[in-house]
Amino acid sequence: MVAGRYRLRSVLGSGSMGTVWSAYDEFLHRQVAVKEMKVPPGIPASQADELRERTLREARAIAVLSHPNVIILHDVAREDDQPFVVMELLPSRSLAHILRDHGPLTVEQAAAVGIAVASALEAAHAAGITHRDVKPGNVLVASDGRIKLTDFGIARNVSEATMTRTGIMLGSPAYIAPEVASGGAVIPAADLWGLGATLFAAVEGHPPYDADGDPLETVGKVVNGKVPKPKSGPLADVITALMKKEPGDRITLREVRHRLYPLQTKTPLDLFGPELFRTPDGKKTSAQPDATDTQVIKTVLPDKPEKKAGESSSELATDPGPLPFLRPPTPAPAPAPAPEAATVFAPPPRLSRRGTAATAALVAIAILLFLLAAGGGFALARTVGGQPLLPPAAEPRTTPNGPTDVPAPSLVQQSGDAGYATGTGGQFGLAVPEGWQKFVAPHSTRLGVSTVVQYVSPDGRRSLRLERLAGYFKQFTGEGEYITWLKQTYPSDAFQLFGPEPAEDGKGTKLTYRTTEHGTLPDGGDKAVTRVTFVYLLKSGASLWVLSVTAPVEQEDATRQDVFDRIATTLSVSD
Structure with a gap:
C-alpha cells in the first residue's frame, strides 16, 4: 500500500528509471498506474535527493497537461521518502510491443500514430515542457482506438542542460536526438527527431539505429553517422523532414499533422484490430524491457568539473514553490521534568459572562458613533457644495464585442x-x-x-x-x-x-x-x-x-x- 491509498497489484513494466505497477485507488475505487521512481545505481546520495526532488517538480509541471493524447497524471505520493507518480491506467499495448510481435504498421496506422503523438507534443510544448524520450515504448495504443503519449518521467524544464556535471545522460540511444546525444541544450526540436525516429520504426519495423550493441556506440552513430533513409512511401518525406541533424531544419508539429491527415481515412478504432492486442506464443512478455529502453549512460565530460560537496546543481529546475509532502523537521521532545521539580501553572482568569457582554456592547457603540460622524461629515460637505448626496450612476461603455473600458x-x-x-x-x-x-x-x-x-x-x-x-x-x-x-x-x-x-x-x-x-x-x-x-x-x-x-x-x-x-x-x- 502506497501512501495509505494505492494498493500495488502487478508489475506492468520495469526499466532503469523505475517500475510501473497496476494499482487500485482504495479511496476513489478506480484502477490506476503507479510509477515507482528508481535512483540509478552509483549515484551519490546528494544527487539521489536531487533526482527525487526533480521528479516531484516535473510531476507538478506535467500535471498542467490536459489533452486526449497525453496520459493523465492524477497524483504524486510519497512512501518511505520515495516518490510515486500516480497516472491514468490505460488498458493498451505499447507501440514497441506491437512492432515486436506483429511487424511494421500500415501507412494509415503509422499516420494515426504520428497525428496523435504530434498533437500530444504540441500541447506539451505550449506548456513549456519537452518530453525528451519520444519512442515507440512510450506510445500506448488501446483497443478502443485511443493513442496516448506517456512517460514524461525524464521530461526536463527547457532551461536544463542535457547532462549533469557527473556525465549522466538519460534517454533511449536509438531514438535520442543528435544534439542531445552530443551534450547540447534540450529543446523542443529534440522531440521532433524522436517523433521522426518513432515513425521510422513504425514503417520499417526496427529503430533507425542499432540498439542491440553498446549504448555509447549507438550514441556515436547518432551523432556522427549518416541519418538512415526510410523506404520510399507516403511517410518517407515526413520522416526525412523530421530527422534532420540541424534542429532548425525540422518541420513543425503542425506541418506534420497537415501532411499526415490525408493519409488516415479510417478511425484508429478500425485501424488497430483485436489481433494486435494478443501476444503470440513464444514471445517475451511486456514486463521484460526492450533493447530500446531508457538508459542511464555514464560519459566522460572533461570540460565539466565534478560537483563539489554541498554545491547545488545548476541543472535543477527552477523552484516552483513549496513541494508537496515536505515535512518540517520535528523538534526533539523536551525532557519531562522530574516529579519533584514539576511546576504547577494556574489557569488564566476567565472573564465573567457579564464582563464579556459589556465589552462587546462598548465596541459596537464606538463603531456606530464613528460611522455616524463620518457619514454626517460627508453629507454636510456635499450639501454645502450644492452637490447631490449620491453620485450619478456611471454608464459602462460597452460594444457587442465587450467593454471598452x-x-x-x-x-x-x-x-x-x-x-x-x-x-x-x-x-x-x-x-x-x-x-x-x-x-x-x-x-x-x-x-x-x-x-x-x-x-x-x-x-x-x-x-x-x-x-x-x-x-x-x-x-x-x-x-x-x-x-x-x-x-x-x-x-x-x-x-x-x-x-x-x-x-x-x-x-x-x-x-x-x-x-x-x-x-x-x-x-x-x-x-x-x-x-x-x-x-x-x-x-x-x-x-x-x-x-x-x-x-x-x-x-x-x-x-x-x-x-x-x-x-x-x-x-x-x-x-
Whole structure:
C-alpha cells in the first residue's frame, strides 16, 4: 500500500528509471498506474535527493497537461521518502510491443500514430515542457482506438542542460536526438527527431539505429553517422523532414499533422484490430524491457568539473514553490521534568459572562458613533457644495464585442528565456500584467526558428507576446523584412498598418496594425472581429526582438496607455 491509498497489484513494466505497477485507488475505487521512481545505481546520495526532488517538480509541471493524447497524471505520493507518480491506467499495448510481435504498421496506422503523438507534443510544448524520450515504448495504443503519449518521467524544464556535471545522460540511444546525444541544450526540436525516429520504426519495423550493441556506440552513430533513409512511401518525406541533424531544419508539429491527415481515412478504432492486442506464443512478455529502453549512460565530460560537496546543481529546475509532502523537521521532545521539580501553572482568569457582554456592547457603540460622524461629515460637505448626496450612476461603455473600458492592470517584473528553441542566448526581463497566464512555444517561419513567450489576460481577450528571432540581422539589414512578412501573413483587405516610426527611447521601432477576422453566427449571419496590435521592435546583437500587445479594437486606447506603453519601457534583453 502506497501512501495509505494505492494498493500495488502487478508489475506492468520495469526499466532503469523505475517500475510501473497496476494499482487500485482504495479511496476513489478506480484502477490506476503507479510509477515507482528508481535512483540509478552509483549515484551519490546528494544527487539521489536531487533526482527525487526533480521528479516531484516535473510531476507538478506535467500535471498542467490536459489533452486526449497525453496520459493523465492524477497524483504524486510519497512512501518511505520515495516518490510515486500516480497516472491514468490505460488498458493498451505499447507501440514497441506491437512492432515486436506483429511487424511494421500500415501507412494509415503509422499516420494515426504520428497525428496523435504530434498533437500530444504540441500541447506539451505550449506548456513549456519537452518530453525528451519520444519512442515507440512510450506510445500506448488501446483497443478502443485511443493513442496516448506517456512517460514524461525524464521530461526536463527547457532551461536544463542535457547532462549533469557527473556525465549522466538519460534517454533511449536509438531514438535520442543528435544534439542531445552530443551534450547540447534540450529543446523542443529534440522531440521532433524522436517523433521522426518513432515513425521510422513504425514503417520499417526496427529503430533507425542499432540498439542491440553498446549504448555509447549507438550514441556515436547518432551523432556522427549518416541519418538512415526510410523506404520510399507516403511517410518517407515526413520522416526525412523530421530527422534532420540541424534542429532548425525540422518541420513543425503542425506541418506534420497537415501532411499526415490525408493519409488516415479510417478511425484508429478500425485501424488497430483485436489481433494486435494478443501476444503470440513464444514471445517475451511486456514486463521484460526492450533493447530500446531508457538508459542511464555514464560519459566522460572533461570540460565539466565534478560537483563539489554541498554545491547545488545548476541543472535543477527552477523552484516552483513549496513541494508537496515536505515535512518540517520535528523538534526533539523536551525532557519531562522530574516529579519533584514539576511546576504547577494556574489557569488564566476567565472573564465573567457579564464582563464579556459589556465589552462587546462598548465596541459596537464606538463603531456606530464613528460611522455616524463620518457619514454626517460627508453629507454636510456635499450639501454645502450644492452637490447631490449620491453620485450619478456611471454608464459602462460597452460594444457587442465587450467593454471598452478595462482597469489598468498591476505589473510584476519577470525574467525568462526566449532562446530555448535555438539553444543559445535569449535572456530577458519584462514587467507583465499580474494574473496573466504564461505560455511558451516554438515558432517557425521563413524568418527562422524562434521562441514565443506569451501572456494571456484572464478573460482571454488581450495578450502580450515576446518573440526573439535569433540571427535575424545576419540575413536582413533592417526591420523591413519582418514588416513585409507580417503583411503577407494576413489578407490585404483584413490588414491595416500604421507606421513604423522610431520609438521614444531612441533604441527601437514602433508600429501598430489592425486585423479583421470574419466568423459565422448561429443564425447564418457574419460577425467581424477587429483587433489592434501594438508592436515594439528592438535590435540586440544579431537578433530581432518583437514585443507586441493585442486587444479588441474597442479597447485600443486603454490597451495602449495602460499596458503597451508601460510595458515597452521595461523590456531588457541579452543576446
